[in-house]
Amino acid sequence: MKLLCIGDVVGKPGLSALRNHLRALQKGCGADFTIVNGENASGVGITPAQADDIFAAGADVITLGNHVFNKRQIVPYLEDNRYILRPANLAPQLPGEGAGVYEACGYRLLVMNLIGRCDMAFGPDNPFLAADKLLRQYEGRYDLAVCEIHANATSEKLAMGYYLDGRCAAVWGTHTHVQTADERVNPKGTGYVTDIGMTGPWWSVLGVKAEQSVAMFRGDLTEYFQPAEGECVLSGALFEIDTGSGMCRSVRRICNHIPV
Numbered sequence: 622m623k624l625l626c627i628g629d630v631v632g633k634p635g636l637s638a639l640r641n642h643l644r645a646l647q648k649g650c651g652a653d654f655t656i657v658n659g660e661n662a663s664g665v666g667i668t669p670a671q672a673d674d675i676f677a678a679g680a681d682v683i684t685l686g687n688h689v690f691n692k693r694q695i696v697p698y699l700e701d702n703r704y705i706l707r708p709a710n711l712a713p714q715l716p717g718e719g720a721g722v723y724e725a726c727g728y729r730l731l732v733m734n735l736i737g738r739c740d741m742a743f744g745p746d747n748p749f750l751a752a753d754k755l756l757r758q759y760e761g762r763y764d765l766a767v768c769e770i771h772a773n774a775t776s777e778k779l780a781m782g783y784y785l786d787g788r789c790a791a792v793w794g795t796h797t798h799v800q801t802a803d804e805r806v807n808p809k810g811t812g813y814v815t816d817i818g819m820t821g822p823w824w825s826v827l828g829v830k831a832e833q834s835v836a837m838f839r840g841d842l843t844e845y846f847q848p849a850e851g852e853c854v855l856s857g858a859l860f861e862i863d864t865g866s867g868m869c870r871s872v873r874r875i876c877n878h879i880p881v
């Protein structure tokens with residue numbers, strides 16, 4: 622089974638890149654199931670219309686992160702649609718689910734969405750213990766498990782890759798928007814990439830107009846961040862999973878440049 626994971630879709634340029642190029646990518650790489658991180662569809666947060674756009678573009682499941690509730694109108698959508706996940710280790714009283722089991726190639730695929738704790742604004746529960754709890758909770762109800770860890774620190778994401786090695790077919794990081802070149806299959810068979818990158822404007826700082834980010838770091842007065850324009854990238858990773866063993870055979874990074 623081929624699992625395609627797409628990194629954080631940023632603003633209108635990211636949504637447009639996804640709408641115009643995801644189907645061709647899925648066809649080209651033979652993807653059976655596609656998971657897209659959509660928490661930056663509004664820059665920060667995601668609206669129901671943007672979630673609809675991401676599903677229409679070809680996502681099977683949407684994952685989110687620290688900006689999950691920046692657009693509050695997503696709350697009923699999170700409650701009604703089991704194909705959109707928010708991090709599982711946020712406070713339990715918050716709306717939405719952090720994991721789900723989906724049909725993929727006739728197999729029951731458990732998708733877990735977790736958020737890290739290093740330098741993140743929220744105060745989530747321990748994502749390592751949350752992963753254990755979810756795997757126990759769903760035991761016997763899935764054939765393959767995969768996990769997205771939305772986190773800032775490379776160390777925290779790497780540690781999660783080792784922690785779930787042999788227990789998940791794939792673990793990948795999101796949130797930092799800069800793709801890392803460390804794709805591998807870990808010793809016990811878990812496919813892993815520290816950060817799969819973003820889908821949005823290439824000539825930018827994490828999707829934002831570079832000059833605005835530079836101004837912020839200079840200490841200038843800044844205006845509300847705007848997405849950059851021009852050339853985009855569609856970034857992610859493709860995990861080839863052996864359905865017999867439930868482990869990963871290979872990982873391929875994807876960083877497709879889309880000229881204007």
Ligand SMILES: [Fe+2]
Binds near residue numbers: 686687688771795796
């Ligand atoms: Fe994020």
